[in-house]
Amino acid sequence: MKRPTIHDVAAAAGVSRGTVSRLLNGDKYVSPAARVAIERAISETGYVVNRAARSLVTQRTGSIVMVLSEPHEKLFEDPNYSTTIRVAIRMLAERDLSLVMMLAGDEGDRERVVRYVRGGHADGVLLLSTHAGDPFIDALRSGPPAVSCGAVIGSEGVIPYAAANERLGGRQMTEYFVNQGRRRIAMITGPMDTPGGIQRLEGFADVLGRKATKKLIAHGDWTQASGERAMTELLARTPDIDAVFVASDLMAAGALAALRAAGRRVPDDVAVGGFDDSSVALSTHPPLTTIRQPLAEVAQETVRLLLALIDGAEHVDPVILPTELVIRESA
Amino acid sequence: MKRPTIHDVAAAAGVSRGTVSRLLNGDKYVSPAARVAIERAISETGYVVNRAARSLVTQRTGSIVMVLSEPHEKLFEDPNYSTTIRVAIRMLAERDLSLVMMLAGDEGDRERVVRYVRGGHADGVLLLSTHAGDPFIDALRSGPPAVSCGAVIGSEGVIPYAAANERLGGRQMTEYFVNQGRRRIAMITGPMDTPGGIQRLEGFADVLGRKATKKLIAHGDWTQASGERAMTELLARTPDIDAVFVASDLMAAGALAALRAAGRRVPDDVAVGGFDDSSVALSTHPPLTTIRQPLAEVAQETVRLLLALIDGAEHVDPVILPTELVIRESA
DNA sequence: CTGAAAGCGCTAACAT
DNA sequence: ATGTTAGCGCTTTCAG
Numbered sequence: 156m157k158r159p160t161i162h163d164v165a166a167a168a169g170v171s172r173g174t175v176s177r178l179l180n181g182d183k184y185v186s187p188a189a190r191v192a193i194e195r196a197i198s199e200t201g202y203v204v205n206r207a208a209r210s211l212v213t214q215r216t217g218s219i220v221m222v223l224s225e226p227h228e229k230l231f232e233d234p235n236y237s238t239t240i241r242v243a244i245r246m247l248a249e250r251d252l253s254l255v256m257m258l259a260g261d262e263g264d265r266e267r268v269v270r271y272v273r274g275g276h277a278d279g280v281l282l283l284s285t286h287a288g289d290p291f292i293d294a295l296r297s298g299p300p301a302v303s304c305g306a307v308i309g310s311e312g313v314i315p316y317a318a319a320n321e322r323l324g325g326r327q328m329t330e331y332f333v334n335q336g337r338r339r340i341a342m343i344t345g346p347m348d349t350p351g352g353i354q355r356l357e358g359f360a361d362v363l364g365r366k367a368t369k370k371l372i373a374h375g376d377w378t379q380a381s382g383e384r385a386m387t388e389l390l391a392r393t394p395d396i397d398a399v400f401v402a403s404d405l406m407a408a409g410a411l412a413a414l415r416a417a418g419r420r421v422p423d424d425v426a427v428g429g430f431d432d433s434s435v436a437l438s439t440h441p442p443l444t445t446i447r448q449p450l451a452e453v454a455q456e457t458v459r460l461l462l463a464l465i466d467g468a469e470h471v472d473p474v475i476l477p478t479e480l481v482i483r484e485s486a
Numbered sequence: 487m488k489r490p491t492i493h494d495v496a497a498a499a500g501v502s503r504g505t506v507s508r509l510l511n512g513d514k515y516v517s518p519a520a521r522v523a524i525e526r527a528i529s530e531t532g533y534v535v536n537r538a539a540r541s542l543v544t545q546r547t548g549s550i551v552m553v554l555s556e557p558h559e560k561l562f563e564d565p566n567y568s569t570t571i572r573v574a575i576r577m578l579a580e581r582d583l584s585l586v587m588m589l590a591g592d593e594g595d596r597e598r599v600v601r602y603v604r605g606g607h608a609d610g611v612l613l614l615s616t617h618a619g620d621p622f623i624d625a626l627r628s629g630p631p632a633v634s635c636g637a638v639i640g641s642e643g644v645i646p647y648a649a650a651n652e653r654l655g656g657r658q659m660t661e662y663f664v665n666q667g668r669r670r671i672a673m674i675t676g677p678m679d680t681p682g683g684i685q686r687l688e689g690f691a692d693v694l695g696r697k698a699t700k701k702l703i704a705h706g707d708w709t710q711a712s713g714e715r716a717m718t719e720l721l722a723r724t725p726d727i728d729a730v731f732v733a734s735d736l737m738a739a740g741a742l743a744a745l746r747a748a749g750r751r752v753p754d755d756v757a758v759g760g761f762d763d764s765s766v767a768l769s770t771h772p773p774l775t776t777i778r779q780p781l782a783e784v785a786q787e788t789v790r791l792l793l794a795l796i797d798g799a800e801h802v803d804p805v806i807l808p809t810e811l812v813i814r815e816s817a
Numbered sequence: 818c819t820g821a822a823a824g825c826g827c828t829a830a831c832a833t
Numbered sequence: 834a835t836g837t838t839a840g841c842g843c844t845t846t847c848a849g
Contacts (some may be wrong), residue, residue, distance in 0.1 A: 158606055160842055171820045176844055181532045203605030207541035208842035211825045216538065218586065237567060241821050244589050248517070248598060253607075255549065258575050274534030275489055379730075379768055385498060408769035415771070437710055438739035440771040491826055504835045507828055515834050539826030557840045 159200040167196035179204060207233025216382060218253045219243075219461065219476055220277040224285040225260065233452055235431065239304055240453035243281060248322045250462065252278070259291065269294045279461045282307065282334070287348040300464035301339065304457040306350040306473070315464070317456035317474040319448035321351055325358020326430040328446055331480055333362060335425055336447035337398035341371040343385040343410060345402040349402065355402045369394070375406045386413035397425055398486065404429035404436040404443055411439055426486035441484035449476045490531040498527035510535060549584045550574075550792065551608040553599055555616040556591065566762065566781055567614065570635055573785035574612060581793065583609070590622065600625045610792045611639065618679040623809040631657065631795035635788040636679040637804070646795070648787035648805040650779035652682055655809035656689020659777055661733045661813055664693060668729035668757055672702040674716040674741060676733040686733045686761060702727070706737045713737025717744035728756055729817065733775055735760035735767040742770055742816070757817035772815035780807045 161179075165172045170189050178185045185193075196202070198464070210216050216286050221243060223236070244254050255277065259265045269291055272280055280301035286307035296303045303316040316368070332340050344360045345352035352374075360367045373389045375381035382401055386409065389396060401407035409427035412422060419425045421441060429436055432447035463471050476486040492510075498505045501520050502703055509516045509524050514703035516524075525534070541547050545758045552574060575585050588670070590596045600622055603611055609633035616623070618639035627644070634647040663671050665715050673690045678685035683705075691698045704720045708713035715741065720727060732738035740782065743753060750756045752772060760767055765780035787805040 162842075163843095168837080172843080173821075173845080174819060177819085180844075185559055186818060199830080201604075203601055205542070205842050206605075206607055207538045207547065208825090209844070210538035211536070211542055211827085212844045218824080240587065241589065246594075248588070251587070253586045255586045256571065256575055257579070257584070258572065270534055271584075273532075276537055348556075378766065381756075405764075405765065405769070410770075411771075432734065434710065435769050436735070436768060438742075438766045439769050440742075492828095503827080504829085504837075505835055508835085511828075516833080517834060520835080538825050539841090540827080540828070542843090543828045615841080 158205075159202045160205065161202070163200055164193065164196045164202045167200055168192040175363060178445055212290050215278050216276055217251065218255050218277050219247055219279045219281055220255045220257055220268070220271060221281040221283060222257050222259050222285075223277045223283050224289060225283070235433070235448075237315070238450040239283060239454040239457075242418045243458050246455065246458045246462075250311075254281075259285075259289075261432055265289075265291045271361045272298045275299075279465050281457065281461060284349070285314075286346075302457055302460060302461045302471075303462065308348060308353060311473065313458050315473060317460060317476070318350065318452050319450075319453055319478050320475050321354035321478070322358040322361070324430060324446040324448065325355040325400070326361050327358070327478060327480045328430070328444075329359045329362035331444075331482075332398040332400065332426060332428065332486065334473055335398075335426065335486070338396040339371070339393065339396040340366075341373070341393065341396045341399065342367070342398060343382060343387050343389070343401040343406055344372065345406075346376050347374065351402060351430075355400075358431055375402070375409075377403055377406060379405050379409040382409025383413045384409070387417075388412035389416050390414075390419075398428070399425060400428045400430075402430050404439075404445055405432045407445070407485075408435050422484065422486050428486045432481050436481075436483070441486070444483045444486040445481050447479045447481050449478070452476055490533045491536070492519065492525075492533070494531055495524065495527045495533045497529055497729075499523040499658065500636050500686075544591035545606070546609050547552045547607055548582065549586050549608050550578055550610045550612055551588055551599070551602060552587045552612040552614060553588050553590050553616075554614050555620060556614070566764070566779075570614060570785040570788075571780040573782055574789050575788045577786065577793075585612075590620075596620075596622045603629045606630075610796050612788065612792060613778040615680070616645075617677075620806075631792060633788055633792045633795065633802075635785060637679055637685075639679060639684060642804065646677050646791050646802045647802060648784050648791060648807070649681065649691025650781075650784055650809050651806050652685035652779075652809070653689040653692070654763060655777040655779065656731070657692050657807060658689070659761070659775075660690045660693035662733065662775075662813075662816065663729040663757060663759065666757065666785075666817070670702070670724065670727040671697075671729040672704070672724065673698070673729045674713060674720070674730060674732040674737055675705050677707050678705065682733060682761075686731075690731055705734070708734055710735060710736050710740040714744045716738070718748075719743075721748050721750075729759070730756060731759045731761075733761050735762045735764045735770075735776055738774055738776070738816075739766050739770045753815065753817045759817045763812050765813070767812075768814070775814045775817040776812050778810045780809070783807050 165175045257268050267333045282303035285307045303314045305318045306316050307314045344356045373385035375385045428445040429445035436443040436445045448449045498507045513636040536631050560712045613634035616638045634645045635646050637648045638645045675687045704716035759773040760776035763776045767776045791802045
């Protein structure tokens, strides 16, 4: 049989469609009697609201789009997405909002996202790992509320966000090395158009000051291979380093391999610090001393900001959460 | 200004709404002249179709729901999801279908999914890592087409699927050990209500026959910690093992830690084989010899099956893709 | 507190 | 090949 409509429910309950609709939408003006009759009718008929019809009249869609800006191949390497996705789905489900996922890895993708959002197909936008100067930030300004999980470099004032205090994390690791008595501390950063790339380095520089010279800094792109490459480069350039702060656990795993190949013992000869406290941090040998980011909380706050905006807040402030040093065996 | 409707486009192009609609829906009966005028009008007005309105009349929603059945905490540990998600988003986007994500980790979640699907909010269902006897398999039978990425144990005839040939993978690794001259080969399996848990063990048993005794088999739950635990147990139970096939790379990382703690050298004393060829396989020491699953192809085939069903296919056959042995240093 | 009625924007069947 | 029109199922005034 066809799916029941609000009309069927109204008929079964002996009221008008309007009354059923009012109940469904939490309007207070429904008599107890009507309420009971309608609720019974709903469960008897197995009625489920037709979102398309509702959407057509309310002009809201009941869905939020999550935009993954990472180039496709790398999506695979990042251990952080699943937490964010999981938290977002949960929180949105509570509000009866569904989460639709889109990719924004190349120009075609991005255009699709813009069309989708401007076409009014989503009530809000959740940005993930958006890079500096991403052209479509502007395109989103005229649409529904957008927030980012992690700062959008260069658009911090435009797109509200929640993020871990990455700079603090950088400081925590670097201070730990200093307190351990390490003298030549190097760093392998992430891409310099991402907050994690920039701010972890800032924290490093905060502590080391002028000792943080160019020679001690190499850049990676978050992949393990890039960490290995950067470490090799660092070793060639400055053989006497006794500690290295790597901006992600995955890259740190690569650095570990390079150190092993070079015959350096970890942590005896060189201390290695990672970032993320992801699952790789435990599978390396030795297990990584790293910085834990409150990922779940960051995701939670991001969604909270978005919901506040959807509920009509004019303005929300960024939320920045502290990181934490996790000591294991690599440093 | 308000978003333009099909009416505005029709007016701007000097044709009727029906003609615009026909063009939009690929109907062949549109004159070249009208076509040009309409296309110009569309780009001038910035028109984007209102999916809700379309959905209301076509009874299709333009979205596919992906259901993640893994209990929440574990979602985090599995390195395979992102590939599947990425491939699915891509392929669906080409058909202008959007991907909505739902969790089915607990009873409440599952009920939500069933309501959603039966409420007609999706044109198709994509199941991920559904466990044996998952109660809501039945609930899905009356709704839109559903397919699974990976077999659904116990419902292989009910839910079409694409999957890697996990049993073959189990055979490949075990044969490799045998050919290497290993004599006491143990196995750490995944959960026995998942295809990966069952079939990788079947492959192991295919090769070893009656030599695959209970004493040589321990069970894990895909987590690294469980791999470590199972390895310790195996070592206590059968100290003379010289090879172990671990059903996932992550668990293998745990096994490696247990072997190191027990003072066994890998691969000299004990060969270790993983499964998945995930990123951890490269970050362990030594890097893991493992089985590669054609994840992207599996995801692709899964989506293809779903699309075929949506397009009206009465029946589709399961697709099973071969795995491949990847030799590194752990065996 | 409730019923009636007017659309929301679109597709598809029917005319022409 | 194209215009006209009848809804799709719902929310939301507006009366009462």
